[in-house]
Amino acid sequence: MQIHQQELKDSTVIVVFGASGDLAKKKTFPALFGLYRDGFLPRDVRIVGYARTKMDEVEFHKRTTSYIKNPNNDEAIAAKIEEFKKISSYVSGGYEDDPSFENLEKVLRKVESETHKGRERHRLFYLALPPSVFLPVAANTKKHCYTTEGINRIIVEKPFGKDLDSCRELLGSLKQFWAEEETFRIDHYLGKEMVKNMLVLRFANVALGVAWDKNSVSNVQITFKEPFGTEGRGGYFDEFGIIRDILQNHLLQVLSILTMERPVSFSAEDIRDEKVKVLRAIPPIERSDTLLGQYVAGSGKPGYLDDDTVPHNSVCPTFAATTLHVRAAYRSVPMLTVPRALRLTALNEAKVEVRIQFKDVTQGIFKDISRNELVLRIQPSEAVYLKLNTKAPGLYTRALPTEMDLTYKRRFSEVKIPEAYEALILDALKGDHSNFVRDDELDVAWRIFTPILHWIDGRDGPRPKPVPYPYGSRGPKELDAFIGKYGYKRTDEGYQWPVTNLASL
Numbered sequence: 001m002q003i004h005q006q007e008l009k010d011s012t013v014i015v016v017f018g019a020s021g022d023l024a025k026k027k028t029f030p031a032l033f034g035l036y037r038d039g040f041l042p043r044d045v046r047i048v049g050y051a052r053t054k055m056d057e058v059e060f061h062k063r064t065t066s067y068i069k070n071p072n073n074d075e076a077i078a079a080k081i082e083e084f085k086k087i088s089s090y091v092s093g094g095y096e097d098d099p100s101f102e103n104l105e106k107v108l109r110k111v112e113s114e115t116h117k118g119r120e121r122h123r124l125f126y127l128a129l130p131p132s133v134f135l136p137v138a139a140n141t142k143k144h145c146y147t148t149e150g151i152n153r154i155i156v157e158k159p160f161g162k163d164l165d166s167c168r169e170l171l172g173s174l175k176q177f178w179a180e181e182e183t184f185r186i187d188h189y190l191g192k193e194m195v196k197n198m199l200v201l202r203f204a205n206v207a208l209g210v211a212w213d214k215n216s217v218s219n220v221q222i223t224f225k226e227p228f229g230t231e232g233r234g235g236y237f238d239e240f241g242i243i244r245d246i247l248q249n250h251l252l253q254v255l256s257i258l259t260m261e262r263p264v265s266f267s268a269e270d271i272r273d274e275k276v277k278v279l280r281a282i283p284p285i286e287r288s289d290t291l292l293g294q295y296v297a298g299s300g301k302p303g304y305l306d307d308d309t310v311p312h313n314s315v316c317p318t319f320a321a322t323t324l325h326v327r328a329a330y331r332s333v334p335m336l337t338v339p340r341a342l343r344l345t346a347l348n349e350a351k352v353e354v355r356i357q358f359k360d361v362t363q364g365i366f367k368d369i370s371r372n373e374l375v376l377r378i379q380p381s382e383a384v385y386l387k388l389n390t391k392a393p394g395l396y397t398r399a400l401p402t403e404m405d406l407t408y409k410r411r412f413s414e415v416k417i418p419e420a421y422e423a424l425i426l427d428a429l430k431g432d433h434s435n436f437v438r439d440d441e442l443d444v445a446w447r448i449f450t451p452i453l454h455w456i457d458g459r460d461g462p463r464p465k466p467v468p469y470p471y472g473s474r475g476p477k478e479l480d481a482f483i484g485k486y487g488y489k490r491t492d493e494g495y496q497w498p499v500t501n502l503a504s505l
């Protein structure tokens with residue numbers, strides 16, 4: 001087995017940079033705990049948090065365990081949390097200076113000499129940091145903390161640049177220090193259960209596979225909705241914007257898995273080769289295929305421009321609907337899909353789903369009936385449901401829209417669905433790159449989005465003005481007409497489709 005595919009089964013230190021931050025608190029440490037609790041972390045693992053903030057270990061443990069769920073005060077979980085605290089420690093230091101990293105190296109050696117005596121010593125570095133410090137931390141880690149006694153890996157969070165050129169520059173600089181096989185670029189959507197299910201649904205089911213092409217599919221929508229606004233996070237949001245935050249990475253990853261050809265095998269490189277191929281078949285997004293919106297006050301909540309952290313005249317979109325045309329001419333059965341990828345803030349619900357709408361039945365007595373739709377609900381509450389027509393029970397023959405419903409909470413009620421970050425950290429420990437983003441995937445992803453981003457940034461002339469939509473609404477009133485342009489037909493308004501809010505299940 002090659003070294004970069006080796007599973008780190010013991011003697012590993014996991015270093016979390018940015019340990020004082022939001023991601024570390026909400027996702028990284030809870031995921032590490034979940035893996036620890038279920039016995040998936042390496043034997044004798046040690047976790048070292050690192051950031052500039054000065055705090056003692058009590059404060060550090062308070063932060064890192066504050067998002068770990070134990071709603072019923074289960075004693076076994078409480079005991080595991082105490083154990084988890086004992087294997088985690090904190091070091092404070094800068095991101096740019098040599099002495100801070102020399103000190104970190106000393107701490108790591110001490111931890112290793114206490115726990116990993118006489119064995120190989122592996123290190124996994126997790127950069128839960130803003131992009132402004134990715135490079136110095138990657139460089140200093142390599143210079144001062146790269147072990148020669150085992151395997152080194154580095155996990156990096158998005159955003160990987162702001163456009164094609166800055167991404168190439170960042171990737172090129174990181175490559176000076178870290179080899180591709182040591183680098184794990186996280187897009188946490190690739191760790192979500194339903195996203196991982198897409199390859200299985202597509203390629204392990206003849207019944208679905210045969211209809212997955214341009215002859216049967218009319219259009220595909222990938223939807224991301226959040227029911228809250230920027231609420232104080234406007235500084236960050238206004239700089240990166242909605243497309244860089246969600247569409248260019250998370251939703252494009254979903255799209256590539258949805259439209260790629262069958263890979264030769266489930267190996268990381270075979271999967272990623274196919275993703276790159278299909279992304280290369282997507283031309284840069286046209287301005288005319290874009291609908292931009294910005295929320296205004298509604299439902300008793302302030303508008304985007306009322307947020308003190310947002311510039312008063314900002315035209316940053318908080319809503320974006322874009323259409324990508326997949327021109328897969330290299331395939332024997334080309335697939336032309338028209339996905340609408342959109343991210344909406346301050347809307348009426350939280351939901352991420354893929355909706356594949358099939359074409360009309362064009363002949364015979366049923367030609368005016370509802371279209372089939374296959375919906376993959378990524379969150380909340382994973383589900384796959386197929387909207388189809390059936391004979392209305394009774395003495396008459398009439399087609400009635402209904403659904404075949406695979407709601408995970410009903411069908412797999414005994415199974416714990418892993419958190420995306422749990423799945424991804426475990427993959428990194430195993431050396432499995434399948435669910436991480438390769439450098440050439442990023443390049444082609446930025447090529448698709450850079451022209452409209454430059455337009456939105458005002459690089460080519462005046463910035464486009466987003467259309468308004470009220471906080472808590474479905475989005476701009478122009479949305480239905482926009483979707484309609486690409487063939488989407490809303491079917492049977494009177495029919496009650498499965499509800500999204502399944503909290504009661």
Ligand SMILES: NC(=O)C1=CN([C@@H]2O[C@H](COP(=O)(O)OP(=O)(O)OC[C@H]3O[C@@H](n4cnc5c(N)ncnc54)[C@H](OP(=O)(O)O)[C@@H]3O)[C@@H](O)[C@H]2O)C=CC1
Nearest residue numbers: 018020021022023024051052053128129130131157158159
């Ligand atoms: N939060 C989330 O839900 C998600 C975040 N991400 C990505 O993860 C990374 C970290 O995100 P998040 O935790 O939210 O970020 P934070 O803003 O919370 O930053 C993390 C830590 O980095 C340090 N830091 C913050 N700003 C700077 C700065 N300008 N210069 C140097 N150090 C700084 C701070 O630690 P200290 O001052 O103590 O050193 C902070 O606690 C980002 O790349 C983000 O895009 C990805 C998906 C989701």
Ligand SMILES: O=C1O[C@H](COP(=O)(O)O)[C@@H](O)[C@H](O)[C@H]1O
Nearest residue numbers: 158188226245246250352379420
């Ligand atoms: O990367 C990001 O994702 C989150 C949404 O992630 P989810 O797992 O809750 O769907 C988003 O809120 C954040 O702005 C963005 O940076």
